[in-house]
Amino acid sequence: MPKHSTFDFKAHARAALADGLMRANVRSALDGLRAKRLAVFPDADELEVMRKQAEFSKRRALVRLPELLEQLERKCSENGIIVHWAETKEEGNAIVLDIMRAHGATRLVKGKSMVSEEMHLNAFLQEHGIEALETDLGEFIIQLNNEPPSHIIVPAVHKNRQQIGKIFHDRLGTPFIEDVEKLNAIARTILREKFRNAEVGLSGVNFAVAETGTLVLVENEGNGRMCTTVPPVHIALMGLEKVIEKLDDLPPLLRLLTGSATGQRVTTYVNFISSPRKEGEKDGPREVHLVILDNGRSSMLADHELRHTLQCIRCGTCLNHCPVYVRIGGHAYGSTYPGPIGSILMPQLDGLKEKGELAVASSLCGACEEVCPVRIPIPAILRRLREESNEPAGTGVVLDNGCSRSMLEVAAWKGWQMLNTSPRLYAFALRFLGRFGHLLPAVGPLKAWTNVRTKPHFARKSLQQLAREEGVRHE
Amino acid sequence: MNSNARSRILDRLQSASRSGGGYVPELERSWHAAPVKPSERVELLKQRMELVRTEVRMARQDNWGVLLGELLASRRIQTVAYGAEAWFGDGLRRMVRNDNPLELLPYAADIEEFRDTLFNVEAGITGTRGGIAENGTLILWPDAVEPRLLSLVPPIHIALLRADAIYATLEEAMREMGWGAEMPSNALLISGPSKTADIEMTLAFGVHGPKELIVIVIE
DSSP states (O other): OOSSOSOOHHHHHHHHHTOHHHHHHHHHHHHHHHHHHHHHOOOHHHHHHHHHHHHHHHHHHHHTHHHHHHHHHHHHHHHTEEEEEESSHHHHHHHHHHHHHHTTOOEEEEOOOHHHHHHTHHHHHHHTTOEEEEOSHHHHHHHHTTOOOSSSSSTTTTOOHHHHHHHHHHHHOOOOOOOHHHHHHHHHHHHHHHHHHOSEEEEOOSEEETTTTEEEEEESSSHHHHHHHSSSEEEEEEEGGGEESOGGGHHHHHHHHHHHHHSOSSOSEEEEEOSSOOTTOOSSOSEEEEEEEOTTHHHHHTSTTGGGGGGOOOOOHHHHHOHHHHHHTTGGGOSSSOHHHHHHHHHHHHOHHHHGGGGGSOOOOOHHHHHOTTOOOHHHHHHHHHHHHHSOTTSSOSTTTTTTOOHHHHHHHHHHHHHHHOHHHHHHHHHHHHHHGGGOOOOTHHHHHHHSSOOOOOOSSOHHHHHHHHOOOOO | OHHHHHHHHHHHHHHHHHHSOOOOOOOSSOOOOOOOOHHHHHHHHHHHHHHTTEEEEEEOTTTHHHHHHHHHHHTTOOEEEEOTTSTTHHHHHHHHHHSTTOEEEEOOSOHHHHHHHHTTOSEEEEEOSEEETTTTEEEEOOOSSSOGGGGTSSSEEEEEEEGGGEESSHHHHHHHHTTTTSOOSEEEEEOSSOEEOTTTTOOEEOSSSOSEEEEEEEO
16 A cells, blocks of 8 residues: 555544444444435336436536536526636635625535535635534534534434534533434524525535526525525535536436435425526525536546546435445545545545545445446446556556555566466465465465454365366266 | 636546547436326325425315414414415405404515514415425425515425426426426425434424425315
């Protein structure tokens, strides 16, 4: 593994595995989410047809991506939405700050946006004297505790009600309670005042429809509608892969998004925003800004395999089904996006040196691909990223490719190749292992292997030898 | 900086589109939500909405006002916001004359003026553009008459839905209502009261939006 990485995934994972309470919290929540998803898609054949159609819509949108983004920009502009383009996180942050400053605003209310997490927008705005308040209940809880989300749909999945009661008590000064309804009521009271007085609201985007210039937002709580309707200015952040061709693409995509994410047929609110407040209308923001972020996405598009990463609709179901995520939770990934999707996305965003280890955080069991609503071949992309890490530098396309290449490993495989292509050497090695194999010291990779597994016992005689001596007894 | 970012991103995407290839085979079958017979739509919508703690009441053209009056009285609601020029405005005002402690507050000014009133009313009443049976959904296209926040800010949202405007599926609703040709500034699908399960996946209602949603289906 690369030694120069500042992120030590194995240490994170070990710490997470030792945290029994966190593991129990995550486990019970995700067991529930998987069961609910299964219940909402009772017909496996129908689900397949739906997934293929959703995959088709997203792949076709990717094929026409530049043209659709231009169409989206044109339609939005016609509707009065101001469109901004950001190549990097820094540019995205600067655009948001500029809009805030143009309005002399210091208070921002935020609906859920993973892109804003990717940009580390909250920290950036705070440095510039702006209060950026998360209003999604889960995000609100973890923001109080100064933590990043540990799940892209259920940000506080790693906390139980007692821990959340404690956070509220410590940070908000409310009496300690662990009743879920009462905890919700506290958040409601505090946040309603914030909505009422906010100067700017920010949201993510689930789908951006090029045909009509419409931003589609899906939510249950109503905080997203608050953020996009009450304040006089609304800023929507989207990764450039969120664009789809037309409204007709939506019915299966919406059904799959909410079914995969939370096991619901539909969320409480589906919010279609096509323009700011029009002449004569009495509410809605007077200004709507759409920020389209690249941050490395355009280079994924250039590769016929890696581009599938951009099909993702951020439902989080691959997290819920991943045997690794279920055991270590989201924080161990040390990344904005955890779980299988994070393991293919983060190495491409941050480079293999920094996040290449995540591609190894998988047993390649294939559950993620099997449940993915847009059929992203996650295991194939994981293998591809492993290869990119270990092939000679310059032969891959992902940032820092070749960074994990080790001469020792190259030599070991060279030796393996010689052994298996020379019959004499092979026979010698077999005899040697049969006699002295049990003496092999458990060092290096063998130690890592035998730490959690029994050391293999080598038979004294090879199968070939036995057959020669005894003949084949069974026809 | 901005226009440069735009052209650089689009240039990269253009060249990526050439190298990344892009053949997407046509689909053999396309997915459509299961159809719902017209006679079963009201019942399915009712069932689906009740599953997410929505109260669905049936009424006729000549008695919805009475039912509404009863619903408000049983909850001791005294302040109600509504769109004064909505189709049911007259009916509502007539109802109040008979049945008094109720104060009707028309959403007649911009939110900047009306905000404090709206954040303190007990209920908001709105019409709907229609419903969707498959998921138990109301379709709202807020406009100058019935603004966006009427269905969000008051703790109780009462929606009037005509039974003949209930579509089977979202796809059908979009097609028959002509979505796309001319999208309103805001369109909403509402399927229940505001809810969350962010703490231990425990479902709780009324986190930021309405705690209660009451639908009066007018046949």
